[in-house]
Every structure is written in structure tokens, then in C-alpha cells.
Amino acid sequence: MSEETLCNRQPIQTEESLKRLLKDSGGAQYYKEMKSLDVDQDLLWSTIQKTCKSRIRTWLEICAHCGMCAESCFLYLINDRDPTQVPAYKIQSTLGEIIKRKGRVDNEFMHMAMQTAWAKCTCCNRCGLYCPNGIDMGVMMSYLRGLLYAQGFVPWELKIGAGMHRVYNAQMDVTNEDFVETCEWMAEEYEEDYVGLHFPVDKENADILYTINAREVKHYPEDLAEAAILFHIAGEDWTITSKGWEQTSLAMFAGDWEACKIQVESVYDAMERLKPKRMIGTECGHAHRATVVEGPYWAGRENGLAPVKCMHYVEWVAEALREGKLVIDPDKRIKEPVTLQDSCNYVRNHGLKKITREIMSYMVAPGYFIDMSPNEEHNYCCGGGGGFNGIGLYRKERNQALITKRDQILKTGAKLVIAPCHNCWDAIRDLEEEYKIGIRWSFLKPLLIKMVKVPEHMQPKD
Amino acid sequence: MQDILTGPMIWLSLCVFVFGMLARIVLYIRGLDWKLDRVAYKAHPKAGMKGAARSIIYWLLPFATTSWRKQPVMTVAFFVFHLGAILVPLFLLAHNMILKDMVFLSSPITLNMCVADLLSWGVIVSGIVLILRRISLPEVRILTTTNDYFILFLALAPFVTGLLARYQVGEYHFWYTMHILFGELFLLLAPFTKLSHIALFFMSRAQLGMDFGIKRGGMKQGVSMAW
Amino acid sequence: MFKKILFATSATPAGDYAARVAFELANRFDAHVSIFHVLGVPSRGFSQTVVDVRTGENVVLDDDYKSWVKEEIQTYYENQLKDHKASDVLIEVGFPHREILRYAREKKPDLIVLGGSTDENDDSVYKRHIAGSTIQRVTKSAPCPVLIVSRPAASFWGGISSIVFGTDFSPASDVSFQYANKIASSIEDGELHMFHAVDISNIHSSLAMSQDKIEETLRLARNKIRSKYVSQLEGFKKYSIDVWEGLPYVEIVKYAREKQADLIIMSHQAKDVDDDNARLGSNMEQVIMRATCPVISINRHTSGLVE
Numbered sequence: 001m002s003e004e005t006l007c008n009r010q011p012i013q014t015e016e017s018l019k020r021l022l023k024d025s026g027g028a029q030y031y032k033e034m035k036s037l038d039v040d041q042d043l044l045w046s047t048i049q050k051t052c053k054s055r056i057r058t059w060l061e062i063c064a065h066c067g068m069c070a071e072s073c074f075l076y077l078i079n080d081r082d083p084t085q086v087p088a089y090k091i092q093s094t095l096g097e098i099i100k101r102k103g104r105v106d107n108e109f110m111h112m113a114m115q116t117a118w119a120k121c122t123c124c125n126r127c128g129l130y131c132p133n134g135i136d137m138g139v140m141m142s143y144l145r146g147l148l149y150a151q152g153f154v155p156w157e158l159k160i161g162a163g164m165h166r167v168y169n170a171q172m173d174v175t176n177e178d179f180v181e182t183c184e185w186m187a188e189e190y191e192e193d194y195v196g197l198h199f200p201v202d203k204e205n206a207d208i209l210y211t212i213n214a215r216e217v218k219h220y221p222e223d224l225a226e227a228a229i230l231f232h233i234a235g236e237d238w239t240i241t242s243k244g245w246e247q248t249s250l251a252m253f254a255g256d257w258e259a260c261k262i263q264v265e266s267v268y269d270a271m272e273r274l275k276p277k278r279m280i281g282t283e284c285g286h287a288h289r290a291t292v293v294e295g296p297y298w299a300g301r302e303n304g305l306a307p308v309k310c311m312h313y314v315e316w317v318a319e320a321l322r323e324g325k326l327v328i329d330p331d332k333r334i335k336e337p338v339t340l341q342d343s344c345n346y347v348r349n350h351g352l353k354k355i356t357r358e359i360m361s362y363m364v365a366p367g368y369f370i371d372m373s374p375n376e377e378h379n380y381c382c383g384g385g386g387g388f389n390g391i392g393l394y395r396k397e398r399n400q401a402l403i404t405k406r407d408q409i410l411k412t413g414a415k416l417v418i419a420p421c422h423n424c425w426d427a428i429r430d431l432e433e434e435y436k437i438g439i440r441w442s443f444l445k446p447l448l449i450k451m452v453k454v455p456e457h458m459q460p461k462d
Numbered sequence: 463m464q465d466i467l468t469g470p471m472i473w474l475s476l477c478v479f480v481f482g483m484l485a486r487i488v489l490y491i492r493g494l495d496w497k498l499d500r501v502a503y504k505a506h507p508k509a510g511m512k513g514a515a516r517s518i519i520y521w522l523l524p525f526a527t528t529s530w531r532k533q534p535v536m537t538v539a540f541f542v543f544h545l546g547a548i549l550v551p552l553f554l555l556a557h558n559m560i561l562k563d564m565v566f567l568s569s570p571i572t573l574n575m576c577v578a579d580l581l582s583w584g585v586i587v588s589g590i591v592l593i594l595r596r597i598s599l600p601e602v603r604i605l606t607t608t609n610d611y612f613i614l615f616l617a618l619a620p621f622v623t624g625l626l627a628r629y630q631v632g633e634y635h636f637w638y639t640m641h642i643l644f645g646e647l648f649l650l651l652a653p654f655t656k657l658s659h660i661a662l663f664f665m666s667r668a669q670l671g672m673d674f675g676i677k678r679g680g681m682k683q684g685v686s687m688a689w
Numbered sequence: 690m691f692k693k694i695l696f697a698t699s700a701t702p703a704g705d706y707a708a709r710v711a712f713e714l715a716n717r718f719d720a721h722v723s724i725f726h727v728l729g730v731p732s733r734g735f736s737q738t739v740v741d742v743r744t745g746e747n748v749v750l751d752d753d754y755k756s757w758v759k760e761e762i763q764t765y766y767e768n769q770l771k772d773h774k775a776s777d778v779l780i781e782v783g784f785p786h787r788e789i790l791r792y793a794r795e796k797k798p799d800l801i802v803l804g805g806s807t808d809e810n811d812d813s814v815y816k817r818h819i820a821g822s823t824i825q826r827v828t829k830s831a832p833c834p835v836l837i838v839s840r841p842a843a844s845f846w847g848g849i850s851s852i853v854f855g856t857d858f859s860p861a862s863d864v865s866f867q868y869a870n871k872i873a874s875s876i877e878d879g880e881l882h883m884f885h886a887v888d889i890s891n892i893h894s895s896l897a898m899s900q901d902k903i904e905e906t907l908r909l910a911r912n913k914i915r916s917k918y919v920s921q922l923e924g925f926k927k928y929s930i931d932v933w934e935g936l937p938y939v940e941i942v943k944y945a946r947e948k949q950a951d952l953i954i955m956s957h958q959a960k961d962v963d964d965d966n967a968r969l970g971s972n973m974e975q976v977i978m979r980a981t982c983p984v985i986s987i988n989r990h991t992s993g994l995v996e
Binding site: 051053054055057058059061062063064065066067068070071072076081083084086088089092128129130131132133134135136293294296297300302303304305348349350351352353354374376377378 | 491493496497499501502504506517521529532533536596599601602603605607610656662663665669670671673677679680684685688689
Binding site: 022023025026157160185188189192215218219221392 | 731737738749751752753754783784787790791794830989990
């Protein structure tokens with residue numbers, strides 16, 4: 001494979017190659033080259049032999065072809081019940097087929113597999129809840145992504161994304177200096193409104209180590225400020241870290257397992273260096289899934305746990321409200337119809353279904369919270385998960401996928417949707433932009449800021 | 463021919479079935495890998511067992527999971543089919559008499575005639591429903607292969623022939639022999655076909671249960687997967 | 690005093706008047722002007738796509754596109770750029786208020802010039818996801834004075850001579866005073882009109898003030914202006930002092946009209962950019978919307994002039 005190509009089996013490891021790939025507007029050249037990318041069949045089969053064992057092999061074998069997974073998949077439902085969208089079919093026709101043929105597949109097949117893996121599945125794992133045999137097709141689809149990535153058949157934005165993590169340990173070109181600087185900036189901007197506001201950096205043995213999503217630094221620094229304000233109001237002993245502050249992982253969406261390991265290890269290093277009692281992440285679903293749920297395994301941690309106890313932001317908020325560290329002014333509670341998005345990555349896939357509803361009970365005046373249907377671990381993907389939101393090639397499919405969530409929201413009659421997850425937030429913003437149903441949407445932080453009581457000593461003097 | 467079928471073949475087919483299934487179970491467990499599967503099986507045994515148990519039990523009860531409730535026709539067909547397919551071979555009086563002769567052991571409980579008939583007819587009817595499902599529903603049709611029909615045939619043939627013999631339709635001897643033949647065929651082929659789900663259903667469900675029980679939320683206080 | 694001016698623009702007609710003011714000031718104070726254009730709002734999560742603010746379309750951001758936009762801006766402001774050599778054009782991506790503030794923090798301009806709202810209708814790509822307009826957020830947090838030209842009527846046609854300084858006696862007003870003083874004394878025929886509005890519109894007060902009380906308050910305010918500010922004028926003679934009662938922004942606008950003000954300088958007080966209040970706006974925003982001349986907003990972050 002020539003060094004000069006943009007589309008190949010090498011992961012992006014340097015800033016230079018990253019910039020080269022970014023220059024290729026929309027991946028035009030990249031996708032063109034992909035049309036003639038060879039499949040390394042030996043590599044493919046040997047990888048499968050080494051990494052595809054009982055669990056997946058058995059899943060593929062004992063699939064009873066019963067079709068009960070069909071109705072569980074929102075992509076199946078939203079695409080007019082197209083049979084080729086049945087989860088079992090999607091995985092059997094790709095991964096199942098690769099294994100049947102012992103890796104002897106061609107470029108055209110891999111294109112079809114790429115389309116299936118990234119445009120026909122968001123790895124929401126809902127199908128796993130509906131299969132009598134306990135087959136989680138979302139897990140297999142993620143495994144397939146890994147195979148495709150290693151072969152170079154991965155969407156442009158995700159090849160870049162995985163490269164970002166390898167080069168910057170963050171999903172965007174945000175350096176450690178950028179991060180700390182932006183925090184200082186936010187402290188300056190808000191400290192007059194919240195006396196004493198500051199961002200402790202690299203404090204050892206704090207109660208809380210707070211990790212974030214790089215795009216907050218780049219585009220939404222208010223989120224950082226709000227997080228600091230809330231920790232401050234709650235009187236928490238917290239800190240940020242100057243290295244290993246990024247919780248997200250586009251590498252996970254890309255199937256670049258090596259980059260996943262590099263990424264989570266940068267965060268675990270920070271944990272081991274600063275020894276906080278616990279790590280709390282920002283409002284992001286896949287960041288939590290990557291760093292807290294799956295991460296320990298990429299890092300080879302046998303107990304499946306990170307070096308310190310980890311909590312999702314919603315867990316902290318619930319605790320703070322429960323323990324009275326944050327007190328909401330009852331007059332400022334939400335008094336309009338509001339609903340809640342269940343982020344797949346920490347509700348279905350990490351059991352936090354009750355926590356978010358506990359938060360609602362504090363934030364919303366009685367009678368105004370309307371749950372979606374289905375909800376909790378049975379809720380549907382926002383439509384943008386697994387990287388779907390960012391892939392230009394599949395924007396049409398993604399927009400179609402948003403309809404499921406749109407209709408769920410419409411049925412609740414809510415005017416406001418609370419979405420404590422960056423991807424869900426984006427998807428709901430996009431669905432409003434696309435379908436104009438007249439809703440507003442928000443993270444928890446901006447809402448909490450407006451309704452919590454600020455302690456005397458923090459209020460500005462004049 | 464009948465001597466072979468009722469003699470050594472019964473032994474052979476039963477042994478192949480039992481040891482074959484055991485082998486599948488052993489191979490399955492040995493092929494699990496905490497790192498590749500990303501489930502810390504050994505590190506959290508209590509959470510793992512709780513998850514596994516819930517995953518199996520809820521799915522063994524009709525309408526106990528959201529999925530079962532969403533597909534009432536399928537659920538009824540599934541459970542009626544499996545109820546008969548499991549209980550009749552194991553607890554039919556005739557089978558147990560043969561078993562007693564062979565190994566001097568048999569089940570203390572046997573089905574009374576009416577129940578056995580009911581269950582067997584249940585298997586046939588639900589079997590037909592399952593076949594019709596495969597033919598008529600697009601989401602099932604796209605998945606269905608010849609192999610699926612073969613499996614259904616393998617499972618239904620002993621019941622069809624059994625009932626034909628029991629009601630003494632046509633030549634009793636012929637159907638009786640066919641029944642034994644198909645029964646043994648079922649046992650011989652089970653470990654090597656999708657019929658291995660007899661054992662692997664439990665393995666797979668346990669595995670997923672452990673996954674959710676250990677990694678994906680089961681260890682959050684007071685929370686369990688609401689199947 | 691203004692040596693580096695940041696003129697943030699959407700390069701649409703809405704900003705034309707602000708452009709005129711920005712370059713006028715640049716000429717007057719011999720300043721460098723950076724034309725700052727935020728071309729797009731990030732759209733697809735982590736991807737490279739932005740929504741172009743002028744066309745509303747999704748575009749993939751690359752160097753070519755940025756260059757093309759830069760050329761467009763340069764063409765749009767061709768005349769101004771031709772006449773004023775010390776200038777450049779900067780293109781950024783992101784949310785306008787955030788990028789303006791980011792630039793201001795790094796490059797420390799002496800003055801930021803903003804035009805009125807780009808869009809009257811609610812479909813604006815900005816209005817959709819941020820509370821408060823660019824003007825509100827920039828005036829709240831900028832580290833330097835912000836000059837807003839919100840209406841065509843608010844751009845000056847001739848020179849600047851009449852400066853209105855509105856005070857609420859806050860520390861920020863002290864800084865505003867410094868600026869007002871400096872500008873008034875450094876321009877030909879400069880006049881400084883110092884004004885305070887006594888707020889009797891407060892709907893929370895259950896009692897209306899008695900007329901005696903009002904006049905007492907007016908007198909005290911007038912004295913306060915005299916003692917606080919006049920001493921700092923250092924011999925500058927062309928000033929006046931007035932204190933009126935009423936709804937503050939209305940009084941300021943009326944006063945500015947009477948004094949034929951070419952510029953209003955006042956301090957920014959709003960603590961919060963609130964969704965609910967965003968439409969109504971604070972005093973400052975009302976003045977900005979209604980004045981017939983540009984308004985300079987000075988907030989608590991702006992440090993005083995160094996002599």
C-alpha cells in the first residue's frame with residue numbers, strides 16, 4: 001500500500017497525516033481511493049481466528065432466525081420495516097458471511113459491510129434485549145467495525161476522529177494548554193457572578209476528578225464554566241487534570257481498539273497520578289461508556305473497573321440534590337411539559353435509568369414531567385449514536401433515523417427535552433432543525449444553574 | 463433393522479446427544495475470554511450469577527419479558543412448542559419404560575395419556591404456526607434458510623410419526639419404526655446443528671446476563687435489567 | 690486611545706452602519722482595524738461541517754472555503770479597506786460571541802465594534818441554540834469597551850463632538866467615565882454631558898416616591914456627579930450635568946436626543962444572560978436598540994485607562 005494514499009490500512013498517527021486527511025474536503029479523494037482498496041484476506045481471517053471466540057461464534061450459530069429482533073430496531077421501524085434492516089440479517093450478511101467465507105471477501109463486500117456497520121446500526125444494543133437467545137447484535141456490529149477499521153474501510157470522519165485521539169488524546173485538535181487556558185478564561189469570565197470561582201488544576205487527593213468532552217473547550221466553554229459553578233456551589237473538593245482530561249472516544253465509534261486503549265489509559269494515568277476519590281465525567285453518553293464501562297478492558301484491567309470509582313455526571317447531580325449540596329428553589333422548577341432522553345450508553349448499558357428520573361423529581365414541578373414511551377432501558381436511540389451524527393456520507397440515513405425520536409417527543413407533548421448527553425443533544429438539535437416541531441432542548445447544567453440557590457458567600461457583593 | 467434401531471442405536475444416539483451437548487457446553491465456556499468479550503466474569507461472581515439467573519429465568523417464563531409481550535402469537539407458539547418438545551420425550555410413559563429396561567432408571571413422574579396427547583398436538587400446531595411465520599412474515603422470511611426448515615422437520619418428525627403410531631393410522635409398525643428413526647436422528651444431529659441451542663440457549667443467556675450483571679449496570683445499587 | 694479595533698461583522702447589510710463607524714473611528718484615532726467574520730456554526734458533532742451563517746447551508750470546512758469567504762469579505766468592504774491601509778480580514782468558525790471573546794482575550798483589542806442583530810426572524814442559526822444574542826454576550830464579558838451601532842440612524846454622519854456619559858455610580862461607571870473624559874477632551878469641539886437616571890419605574894416598589902423625595906434624590910445625584918467626576922476633568926470646560934427621573938433607558942435616549950449626542954457611553958450591569966429576559970433586555974440593551982447614535986458599553990471586566 002502506497003504511503004501517499006489517504007485511504008489505507010494505516011491508522012493516522014501524526015499531526016501531518018491528520019492534516020492531510022482533513023484537507024481532503026468531505027473525504028472526496030479518500031472515498032475515491034477506497035473503491036480500489038484491497039482486502040487483506042489473510043489478515044482478516046487471522047484476526048477473526050484470534051479474536052472471535054465462543055460468544056460471537058455461538059451467537060452467529062444459534063441465531064434461530066426467528067426475526068424477533070426486527071421490531072426492536074428503530075432503524076428497521078423507521079425504514080418502513082425493510083427486511084434488510086432486521087438486525088439478525090444485518091449482522092449475518094456481514095460478519096456472519098465473512099466468517100462463513102473465512103475472510104475471502106472483496107472490496108465491494110467490504111463497502112456493503114461498512115454501510116451496514118455505520119449507516120444501519122448505531123450500536124444502541126436494544127436488539128440484545130429482545131432476542132430470546134440473548135444475542136447482542138450491537139456488540140457484534142461493534143466487533144465488525146473493528147475488523148473494517150483494520151482493513152481501512154471506515155468513514156472519513158471517524159478515521160480522522162481515531163487519528164485525533166492518537167495524536168491529541170482528544171477527539172479534536174485541542175491541546176492540554178488549550179484546555180487549561182480555556183478553564184482559566186471561563187473562571188475569569190464568571191468569577192464576578194460567582195465569587196471565588198476557580199478551576200483547581202492537578203490537585204492531588206481531591207474528592208472529584210472532573211473529565212470532559214473536548215468540544216466543550218472548542219465550542220461550548222460555557223459548559224465548563226457551568227460545571228465549575230455547580231461544583232463550587234455544592235462545595236465539592238474537585239479538580240481538573242492538565243493531562244488525560246478527555247473522556248470521549250471517537251476511536252470507539254471507529255473500531256480502532258488500539259486508539260481506544262491509548263485514550264482511556266491517558267485518563268487512567270491521570271487517576272493514578274492525582275489519586276482522586278472518584279472521577280466524574282461531563283454529560284456525555286459514549287464518553288462514559290468508553291472510559292468507564294468498556295475502557296477497563298481495553299486497558300487490561302482484570303476486574304473490569306477503572307483505577308478509581310467513576311460516576312456519570314447524572315449520578316453526581318442526583319447525589320448532590322439528594323444530599324442537599326445543591327438545593328433547588330421550588331419556585332424556579334420547570335413548569336412546562338418536559339421530557340427526558342435516555343442515553344443508550346449509560347441507561348440501557350449502565351443502569352442509570354432511575355437516577356435521571358430522580359433528578360427530574362427535583363427539577364420539575366409535579367405534573368410537568370412526561371416520560372417517553374418506551375422509556376428507560378427500552379427507550380430508542382436518539383438517532384445519532386455510534387458516530388452517526390458526524391458522518392457526512394450517511395447524513396440522509398441519519399436524518400431518517402431522527403424520526404423515531406421526533407415522534408416519541410411529539411407523543412409526549414413536551415416543549416422541552418432534557419438530554420444529558422452530547423450526542424443525544426446534537427441529534428435532538430438536528431431533529432428540530434430538520435423537522436421543526438417547536439421544541440427546545442438542554443443539558444442539565446444550564447437548567448440547574450438557573451434554579452439552584454447560590455450560597456451567600458458566593459453571591460457578588462454589589 | 464429394528465433390532466439395530468432399538469438396540470445399539472438408542473445407546474449411540476443418546477450418548478452422542480448427552481456427550482455432544484456436554485462437549486458444546488465445555489467448549490463454549492472454554493472459549494469465553496474476559497478480555498475479548500469485555501466482561502470480567504471471574505471478578506464479580508455474585509453479580510455475574512445474579513445477572514445470569516435473571517437472564518435465564520425471565521426468558522423461560524411466557525410474557526415475562528418485554529420482548530415476549532410484544533410478540534404474543536410467537537410467544538404462545540414458542541412456549542407450547544417447547545413445552546411439548548421437552549416434556550413429552552422426557553416424561554412419556556412409553557419412553558420411560560424403555561429407559562427402565564436399558565439403564566434400570568427412569569423418571570418417577572410420567573405424563574398421563576391425555577396430557578401427553580395434548581402436548582403432542584400442541585407441538586404439531588405450534589410447529590405449523592412457526593412454519594407459517596417463516597413463510598409469511600418478511601422479517602422472518604429474509605432470515606430463513608433451508609436449514610431452518612430442516613431443523614423444524616427434525617424436531618417435528620418424531621412427533622408426527624409418534625402420533626401416527628399412537629393413533630394407529632395406517633401400518634403401526636411402519637410409523638413406530640419411523641418414529642424411532644427420527645427420534646434417533648434428532649438426538650444424533652442435535653449437537654451439530656442449531657438444535658444445540660438446547661444447551662447453548664442457557665450458555666448464551668447466562669453470558670449476556672453476566673455481561674449486564676457485571677459490566678452494563680447490574681452492579682449499580684438497586685438496579686437490574688428489566689428484561 | 691483606540692489603537693486596535695476589532696470590527697466583528699456578518700458581512701451583511703445589517704452591519705454596514707457599524708462598518709462606517711468602525712472605519713471612521715479608525716481614521717480619527719489612527720487605529721488598525723481587524724474585520725472579524727465568524728463564518729459558520731459547527732453542525733455535525735465532531736465532523737468538519739459547519740452551517741454557513743450567510744447562506745444557512747451545510748458546508749465542509751477547508752482552507753479553500755475559508756479563503757473564498759475571506760475574499761468575499763474583502764470585496765464587500767473593498768472601499769473601506771482601500772482607504773484605510775492598516776487593516777486585515779480574519780475568518781473564524783464557531784459561535785460568534787465565543788470566537789469574538791476568544792480573540793479579544795488573546796489579542797487584546799482596544800475596542801470591539803458590533804452591528805445590530807443579523808436576523809430579525811427566529812430562524813437564525815445562532816438564535817436556535819444560544820441564550821442571548823451576540824451583542825448581549827459580548828457586552829457582558831468583553832475585556833474592553835464594546836461599541837454597538839444597532840440602527841442606521843445610529844451611525845454618525847459628521848464628526849463626533851457631543852458625548853453623553855450615563856452613570857449609575859458603579860465601579861464600571863468609573864471606568865466608563867475615564868473613557869468618556871478621554872474621548873471628549875481629545876476631539877475637536879468635544880462636549881461631555883454627564884447624566885444619571887433616577888429609576889422610579891420599579892414595579893416592585895409598593896410606594897411611589899413622593900415628589901419631594903424625587904427632587905431630593907435628583908439633587909443628591911447631581912452632587913454626586915459633581916464630586917465624583919468633575920474633579921477628574923482637569924480643566925476640561927465643556928461639560929454639563931443632568932439628572933432626570935423616569936424609566937432609565939427612556940430618559941437616557943431622550944437626553945441623548947436633546948443633547949444631539951454623537952456617542953453614548955455607559956456601563957453594563959446585567960449579571961445574567963437569561964432566556965426569559967433575553968428578549969426584554971436590560972437597560973443597556975434597550976438604550977442600544979433605541980438610541981440615535983452609537984453606544985459604547987463598558988463592563989466590569991474592562992480595566993481603566995492607563996495614563
